[in-house]
Amino acid sequence: MSQPDPAGDAGSDWSALLVAVGQRRDRAAFARLFAHFGPRLKSYLMRLGAQPNQAEDVVQEAMLMVWRKAHLFDPQRAEAATWLFTIARNRRIDLLRRDGRGGPAASLPWEDNLPDPVDETPLPDERLDQTRQAEQVRRAIATLPPEQAQVVHLSFFQEMAHGAIADHLDVPLGTVKSRLRLAMKRIRQGLGKDTFGKDTLAEETLPDPPPTGA
């Protein structure tokens, strides 16, 4: 197995490590994944408002899921960081739901209730080179206009749906939806998909936002 380059973050190596965990229960590979993604997950969770020790606990829970579900990881369908993101997202929501209900965790079989696109999403035209695509997505995100980057960050780092974002930024809901739509469009274009399959629908369901000074 090739050594992941800690500075270079070569995605294919993380995928190879995940495959090694899934196929051979490779603990050394898992420890390397933990060393790389654990601190990033903690950082991500803290940006979502978790206290440091809460974040540590969720990191442990999420990485335990990674260990248990690694056999489901398919490097043709997802890049390692994307797959880890979905596992952590689902685990975090799962834990929050349980806390909110006050019940013992074991009594609520939420795991498979989570809308889980990881297991169910075939990506017909996206099977090639997930690593390259992830790199293109990173580049596209880095070049988003500030107002689009802002709504993307509020979605992912503040867990805000668009209504909450509109309230937070004090702009019309249509403006937020339009910025998110444009951000997705740019990212699709970054992936070389210039056609936007749902343009007609988008026009129909998303009225043009009123002019705004924001």
Added chain:
Amino acid sequence: MTDTRHHPSEATLMAFAAGALDEGLALVVSCHLVSCPACRALVAEGEMIGGALLDSSQPAPLADDALSRMMARLDEPEPPPPPATDGNAPAWMPAPLARQMNALHGPSWAAQARRSLGWRWLAPGVRQLSVMRRTRGGGTARLLSIAPGTTLPHHDHGGLELTCVLDGAFHDERALYQTGDVAELEPDTPHQPVAEGNHPCLCLIANEQPTRFSGLVGRLTQPLIGF
């Protein structure tokens, strides 16, 4: 499944991918995704954004014993998987909703449902079935069965409302929605769905916040909604 013509907005799919959508709304989206590859692809792209943001996060150092704690947990016995649906779920019910019903009522709910799913009268020609306890965000999700030609009470809602047609069809002031379609209604958009065709329209409806029914019938029926 026929081609769906009405989809959740890109903003909603992005919020779904980010984990930012309230649980009931997420259930409606996941029921739509079952039959909509186009939206699945958009959600997958949203998840790639999540992966990219995760990977580019500034690492926050873990506690000194984090790795040893982690490795010590790997041999913990796995909790048993949640029981699978027993195959009695109605044909119109998408898998994510069937799993939700399992979680709420136990694995034998579908067999019991042959007798009664626990539908409650809501208004003339309209019955409802709650499919979720109130969510973290204060939202709800419920099934409505609307008899042909029946008009739902005129209502508006404080938050986003998503409706997925599971069987039959309805129209409102804006469009005709058929099986698999999603109607996405922004806050404070009053609308009045009418069931189409000659058998009941079954819809899964989720709100961010409790729906307000307006008008006399609305005021009378609101307490029965139980939210």
